[in-house]
Amino acid sequence: MTAPKAWSYSALSTYVSVCTLKYFFRYVANLEPERSFSRMYFGLAIHAGLEAAYRAWKPDAPAPVGVAKKVFMDDLTIRLEDPMIEFKKGETPEGLLTEGMAVLDVWAKEARYEEIISTESEFTVPLVHPGTGEIFERGLKGWFDLVVKDPDTGEPVVVDFKTTARRFSGDKLEADLQIRVYSYAIRQLYGLDRANLRLDVLVRNKKPVFQRLEVSQDSEGDARLFELVRAAGRGVEAGVFWPNDGSIWCGGCPFTQACARWHDNPDALRSHSEK
Template identity: 30%
Template sequence: MQQDEPTDAAKLHRVIADSFTQSEHETPIAYRDGENSADLIALGISLLELYLKEPPPDHIIGIEQEILAPLHNSRGEYLETPLLAIADLITEGNEELTVQEFKTSGRAYSEMEAETSLQPTCYVNAVQEMFGSPATVEYTVLVKTKTPKIQRLKAVHHENDLARLGDIVENIERAIEANVFYPVENPLNCSTCPFRQPCREWGRKEHTELVQLNIKTAGAMTC
């Protein structure tokens, strides 16, 4: 798409099927009752075909763009640890940058989810630091309902949101340094989190501690 080349739907179908089969061989997949690999591959292909009917994005700036950007707090101070944001798609139109975040979901997203999520704020901060101009974030949600559909939601964040993000991260870092760990469970993240089991076991023993994830090992936090 970035080179304005025609999209080969048949090739993309093969990529989905091959990628799913490879993942299935590498990691066991827990299917729900009545689910199987063929049905999920067919669902993935139907979602892809639905997306391909949408107008293609124009003026693509970056795909899977990695941006290592600093964070600042409400006092205007930059934090020591930068944040690594990986944007699915960045486009430019009407003198404005837009970050498109692709999601798959079994239900439609609510406007509240888009407004309160910290992820769009991370992207807006990263783009502003890298390109020097504000950006908006648009969720493109591939909804896996009986009749698949595509939902688009815009999340607009302002300077106050960026400063609040810095304050939140700053306080989380202080908690980590003080060895304050407790479960923060979320249906979206828990299913794929490598620390799910120790998190679930937290509190069952007299002196249980969560496994500490050293976010400074790689020199940056990741969004």
């Protein structure tokens, strides 16, 4: 088995932070999900709405919330036709659509026009050890939701949209794996010493909240990221996968049936490893 040609943040975080067995099902065996979740679709539809709004936004104009709402509605309506979708208790398709409108209204009240460098831009960067100069054979890849220009410095600021059930804690942002990966990528792409990143978080409270969290990072954590990616690659190459039973991730895992059968034939994973 080979590790990915380039590691995305989501693949890396699935292997090192969520569950190695889930990584196997998703990225090695390429299993079809057994179920899907309304909260995931809601977040994707909000994301699509915000992206469309940013593309349509004109300088000195208010946030184009009408564009965001239309794209959100269309996107979620299609996704809700998925027969495998699981709703939370008391949740309905109509309720989700109404909630999305309220969430986007809160966003529109707080958001300000920013000069856009790119939306949904894909990146692939080599992974270089900052101390030894060693180049890891597999780099990092991913997508930035939005890159805007800092109005004071003109430097790029990477913005990531998040939709969550609770307020986001800014305490551990420095050590957050996604921040580390994106910080590394933007410094590589733009030749910067420091990367500026921002999380635009829409919190799905009864009364929705918009949070904006900012973080600036230099290369201090790059050696650790390099070794983390190397360790993950070694684990995958060696076929090392096990369940993270009882973790907070199991409730939202789309592979619970495959996981329940895992111990009946764990060597099935090894045969994948030897392909």
